[in-house]
Amino acid sequence: MTEHLKAFFRPHFAVLMVALLALPGQAFAEGGEEGGLPQLNTHTYGTQIFWGLVLFVVLYLLMSRVALPRVGEVLEERSKRITGDLERAQQLRAETEALVVYYEEGLAKARAHAGQVISGVNHELSAATNHRLDEVGKALAKKIETAEKRIAKAQAEAMGEVRNVAVDVAATVLDKLVGISDREQVTSAVDRVMGERA
Structure with missing residues (x-):
């Protein structure tokens, strides 16, 4: 069951990466280079992407290594x-x-x-x-x-x-x-x- 969930999350990782890489071009097109929301400031995109990736990887690892195996064990025990x-x-x-x-x-x-x-x-x-x-x-x-x-x-x-x-x-x-x-x-x-x- 864990393998099915991992297979489900892998395509979403690629979508997130594409979305994060597309943000600078979108913010520049909207004129959000100076001022406005801090999330749209192109000078901080590198750190935003870095911490977004770190957070995503940590959550992915927690889900795949800790939460999902426990759920699988409970379901398997109940089924047995x-x-x-x-x-x-x-x-x-x-x-x-x-x-x-x-x-x-x-x-x-x-x-x-x-x-x-x-x-x-x-x-x-x-x-x-x-x-x-x-x-x-x-x-x-x-x-x-x-x-x-x-x-x-x-x-x-x-x-x-x-x-x-x-x-x-x-x-x-x-x-x-x-x-x-x-x-x-x-x-x-x-x-x-x-x-x-x-």
């Missing part, structure tokens, strides 16, 4: 922080989605396994064992219900964590980029977006 927060949010979202897929696969396997067990028992057992089969079916249904509740709870917690991270990242980005720190508004916006995707 925002990128890190966004990457963390994406990582948490990916982990949550993987967890949901894992639980859904487990639930599907449990249902499939329960169905196979019930089907096998129905074919193999006689009428005397039907009562026992009902008890096993109820126990399996309870386990499946418990597993579904646990999965739903884990999914809700994971989505809540994603929501909190999304709110934190959005609030940080808005605060850093725009200066808005209305957390309630950011929370409602994130809830609306997540509601639309649900």
Whole structure:
């Protein structure tokens, strides 16, 4: 970024030099050789040009060596922080989605396994064992219900964590980029977006 700013200032240095060299001819044409404004006195043009150049060089060096690098560092640090927060949010979202897929696969396997067990028992057992089969079916249904509740709870917690991270990242980005720190508004916006995707 500093190189872009240096490239911006270099043409202006040439314009200033041309303007300073053109001043004596302009002052002579206007008749300002004697009296009038001290800046138009041709006898002091040499010192005026000298100190103008010294001042310009000092300001140029201060800007290019001190001020602009600091501004560049601040912008780069802010960009890295925002990128890190966004990457963390994406990582948490990916982990949550993987967890949901894992639980859904487990639930599907449990249902499939329960169905196979019930089907096998129905074919193999006689009428005397039907009562026992009902008890096993109820126990399996309870386990499946418990597993579904646990999965739903884990999914809700994971989505809540994603929501909190999304709110934190959005609030940080808005605060850093725009200066808005209305957390309630950011929370409602994130809830609306997540509601639309649900």
